[in-house]
Amino acid sequence: xxxxxxxxxxxxxxxxxxxxxxxxxxxxxxxxxxxxxxxxxxxxxxxxxxxxxxxxxxxxxxxxxxxxxxxxxxxxxxxxxxxxxxxxxxxxxxxxxxxxxxxxxxxxxxxxxxxxxxxxxxxxxxxxxxxxxxxxxxxxxxxxxxxxxxxxxxxxxxxxxxxxxxxxxxxxxxxxxxxxxxxxxxxxxxxxxxxxxxxxxxxxxxxxxxxxxxxxxxxxxxxxxxxxxxxxxxxxxxxxxxxxxxxxxxxxxxxxxxxxxxxxxxxxxxxxxxxxxxxxxxxxxxxxxxx
Amino acid sequence: xxxxxxxxxxxxxxxxxxxxxxxxxxxxxxxxxxxxxxxxxxxxxxxxxxxxxxxxxxxxxxxxxxxxxxxxxxxxxxxxxxxxxxxxxxxxxxxxxxxxxxxxxxxxxxxxxxxxxxxxxxxxxxxxxxxxxxxxxxxxxxxxxxxxxxxxxxxxxxxxxxxxxxxxxxxxxxxxxxxxxxxxxxxxxxxxxxxxxxxxxxxxxxxxxxxxxx
Numbered sequence: 447x448x449x450x451x452x453x454x455x456x457x458x459x460x461x462x463x464x465x466x467x468x469x470x471x472x473x474x475x476x477x478x479x480x481x482x483x484x485x486x487x488x489x490x491x492x493x494x495x496x497x498x499x500x501x502x503x504x505x506x507x508x509x510x511x512x513x514x515x516x517x518x519x520x521x522x523x524x525x526x527x528x529x530x531x532x533x534x535x536x537x538x539x540x541x542x543x544x545x546x547x548x549x550x551x552x553x554x555x556x557x558x559x560x561x562x563x564x565x566x567x568x569x570x571x572x573x574x575x576x577x578x579x580x581x582x583x584x585x586x587x588x589x590x591x592x593x594x595x596x597x598x599x600x601x602x603x604x605x606x607x608x609x610x611x612x613x614x615x616x617x618x619x620x621x622x623x624x625x626x627x628x629x630x631x632x633x634x635x636x637x638x639x640x641x642x643x644x645x646x647x648x649x650x651x652x653x654x655x656x657x658x659x660x661x662x663x664x665x666x667x668x669x670x671x672x673x674x675x676x677x678x679x680x681x682x683x684x685x686x687x688x689x690x691x692x693x694x695x696x697x698x699x700x701x702x703x704x705x706x707x708x709x710x711x712x713x714x715x716x717x718x719x720x721x722x723x724x725x726x727x728x729x730x731x732x733x734x735x736x737x
Numbered sequence: 738x739x740x741x742x743x744x745x746x747x748x749x750x751x752x753x754x755x756x757x758x759x760x761x762x763x764x765x766x767x768x769x770x771x772x773x774x775x776x777x778x779x780x781x782x783x784x785x786x787x788x789x790x791x792x793x794x795x796x797x798x799x800x801x802x803x804x805x806x807x808x809x810x811x812x813x814x815x816x817x818x819x820x821x822x823x824x825x826x827x828x829x830x831x832x833x834x835x836x837x838x839x840x841x842x843x844x845x846x847x848x849x850x851x852x853x854x855x856x857x858x859x860x861x862x863x864x865x866x867x868x869x870x871x872x873x874x875x876x877x878x879x880x881x882x883x884x885x886x887x888x889x890x891x892x893x894x895x896x897x898x899x900x901x902x903x904x905x906x907x908x909x910x911x912x913x914x915x916x917x918x919x920x921x922x923x924x925x926x927x928x929x930x931x932x933x934x935x936x937x938x939x940x941x942x943x944x945x946x947x948x949x950x951x
Contacts, residue, residue, distance in 0.1 A: 456780065460780075464780050464781055467780075467781045467784075468781050468782055468783055471781055471783040471784050471787075472783040475783055475787060485814055485815075486814060489813060489814045489815065491813060491814060554930070555926055555930075558891075558926060558929045558930045558933050558934075559891070559925075559926055559929060560891040560892070560893075560894030560895075560905055560929070561891070562801075562894050562895055562897065562898070562905060563894055563905045563908060563909075563922075563925060566905070566908075566909050566912065567912070567918065567922050570909065570912050570913060570918070571912045571918030571919065571921070571922055572918070574912075574916060574918045575918060575919065648797075652797075652798075652799040652800075653799070655799035655801045655802060656799075656801055656895075658801065659801075659898060666799070666801060666802055666805070669802075670805065670809075673809075673810075679805075679809050679810045679813065680806070680810035680811070680813045680814070683802060683805055683806040683809075683810045684806065684810070686802055687794075687798045687802050687803070687806065690797060690798050690799055690802060691793070691794060691797040691798055694796075694797035694798075695793060695797050698796075698797065
């Protein structure tokens with residue numbers, strides 16, 4: 447996959463050049479690492495009173511429970527967002543024009559908004575109109591509002607990616623709209639959408655960190671509190687980043703593997719959103735499917 | 738509605754800051770991402786590793802963590818910039834990872850015969866990359882790059898957390914200072930769309946213009 451695209455094997459001179467470049471590049475990288483290390487050392491960032499708290503079980507437990515809260519909000523939001531997304535997809539594909547417009551309006555509004563603004567709106571705006579949400583609910587509501595729109599587009603793209611013949615055959619057999627949706631279209635489309643849904647879960651998990659701005663007690667919030675308490679913001683935030691990378695990297699790998707398997711199984715291919723965290727790609731797929 | 742019209746100057750100021758953040762960060766991310774994509778397909782192993790590590794690290798870390806790490810963590814080792822500059826650096830570095838992945842996907846769509854022909858003509862790797870492969874690669878990823886750009890418009894809102902007075906920051910202020918949060922929110926949505934919709938059209942136009950006809 448990551449093989450260099452120079453298809454032909456290198457000759458003796460090419461090999462020498464690559465070796466030279468490798469040594470130079472490796473040397474430069476090593477030098478950069480050394481400079482960074484010395485800088486950290488010089489500024490006393492390796493001193494024990496900054497590092498030691500990270501080794502304490504109480505601190506580790508505090509951070510890990512923060513991650514548990516992150517995952518909790520992400521999972522609840524994911525399940526609800528899938529339900530909202532299903533409604534929106536059906537709405538946008540509906541034969542009744544006003545329903546189509548309404549669903550389309552929702553999707554256009556919420557996919558244009560930054561998620562962080564939705565969170566602020568839930569936490570600061572809604573209380574002014576008499577709706578008070580706990581931080582957890584603010585996070586979940588914002589995540590669902592936004593990801594519902596995204597998943598709705600993914601679902602729509604999945605349904606539209608099916609060959610038209612499927613729904614034509616279904617109606618030729620005398621199935622009603624809902625019967626053909628429920629028994630023919632959705633079961634096939636759902637399989638194609640699995641990788642895209644898992645990728646979206648990764649994005650959603652990352653986005654849960656925005657909950658920190660509305661004081662939801664998740665990993666980033668707890669990392670910042672720890673950093674403020676021990677004065678080791680740099681170290682704690684680095685640790686938080688590492689935790690996120692491990693979890694998200696694993697999930698991304700699963701998504702990619704699922705996608706490869708889908709590709710092999712159904713020649714038409716799964717709909718892809720890996721790499722780009724925006725549904726415009728999915729939208730493009732949908733448009734291509736319509737054309 | 739009135740609350741939006743009354744505060745139109747604030748909204749316009751915020752929209753302008755958001756546009757500046759987005760465009761500047763995107764330009765830097767484009768350069769950075771292309772270089773990293775070049776690393777990832779280069780015949781030099783250490784550069785390939787660097788490219789892979791870069792992409793995996795920045796793609797899998799939440800942007801807000803990077804933002805806080807850079808703005809509040811790096812001050813401890815004497816790295817400190819004005820918040821606007823910090824926001825642009827973080828947004829560029831983060832978006833660069835997505836650009837790199839997109840450009841690499843574009844490179845993969847270029848037929849291997851192209852690279853082989855270039856090699857046969859005696860072009861070096863850099864000549865081959867910049868004269869033959871990348872010009873073709875970019876044409877095929879206009880739409881995905883466009884969605885990276887539109888995602889960046891929204892991601893730039895995170896600059897509000899480090900006190901850059903962009904559209905989100907001013908929206909929060911207005912939400913706090915007025916009693917019409919829903920109108921303010923919808924007004925803000927309007928201005929974000931004002932940035933996103935023309936960008937979408939421009940991307941569509943570019944895509945048609947540059948489409949590879951085979």
